[in-house]
Amino acid sequence: MSKHILIVDDSKTIRNLVSFILKKEGYKVTTAEDGLDGLEKLYACEHIDLIISDINMPHMDGFTFIRTVREQDAYRDVPIVVLSTEGQEQDIKKGIKFGANLYMVKPAQPQQMVSNIRMLLG
Ligand SMILES: [Mg+2]
Numbered sequence: 001m002s003k004h005i006l007i008v009d010d011s012k013t014i015r016n017l018v019s020f021i022l023k024k025e026g027y028k029v030t031t032a033e034d035g036l037d038g039l040e041k042l043y044a045c046e047h048i049d050l051i052i053s054d055i056n057m058p059h060m061d062g063f064t065f066i067r068t069v070r071e072q073d074a075y076r077d078v079p080i081v082v083l084s085t086e087g088q089e090q091d092i093k094k095g096i097k098f099g100a101n102l103y104m105v106k107p108a109q110p111q112q113m114v115s116n117i118r119m120l121l122g
Contacts, residue, residue, distance in 0.1 A: 003121055004028040004047060008038035008065060009054035009083070014106070018052060018083070021110045022117070035060025039068060048078060050121055053100075055084035055091065063098050070099030079120040083108060 005027050009015050015031045022029050030045060032038040034057040042048055051069065055062035062082060069075045079102075082095045087105035095103045102116055 002026050002028045003049040004030065004045065005117070006030050006032065006038065006041055006045070006048045006051045008032045008035065008041075008051065008057070008062070010034050010057040011054070014054065014083070018113075021114065025114055027117075034058050035062060035065030035068070038065050042069065042075070048075075050079045050081065050117060052081045052083050052117075055082060055086050055095065063094055066095065066100055067098045081113075081117065081120065083113075 005022055007015055007018050007029060009018070010033055019029045019031060030041050032041045036059045038053065042051070053062045053065055062084065066080055069078070069080065080100045082100045082103040083106060084091065085106045092103045101120055104113060104116065
């Protein structure tokens with residue numbers, strides 16, 4: 001069965017682009033428009049194998065989203081990849097501290113993103 005990836009980003013362009021890349025690799029994809037929507041989708045899906053999250057989003061930003069996901073036992077081990085335009089060291093440190101496994105800065109090379117995801121999915 002194909003692995004299920006949740007993409008959380010307020011940019012429709014990014015959601016579509018990342019979805020396209022991952023679907024082409026055979027992954028099942030669900031998208032969410034912000035952190036709150038991301039939580040709803042996460043709770044609604046039977047199983048999510050990996051989460052890709054933006055940082056700057058309305059309603060609930062990526063830092064809060066990641067921390068909220070990590071606080072729950074059920075999602076303690078789900079790999080989380082940040083994909084953000086914010087590439088400052090402080091942002092990267094914060095993302096990792098809040099529970100992200102990997103922090104990628106936009107624009108990310110599709111092949112790099114795919115190989116990182118493959119690695120995280122083991
Ligand atoms: Mg954004």
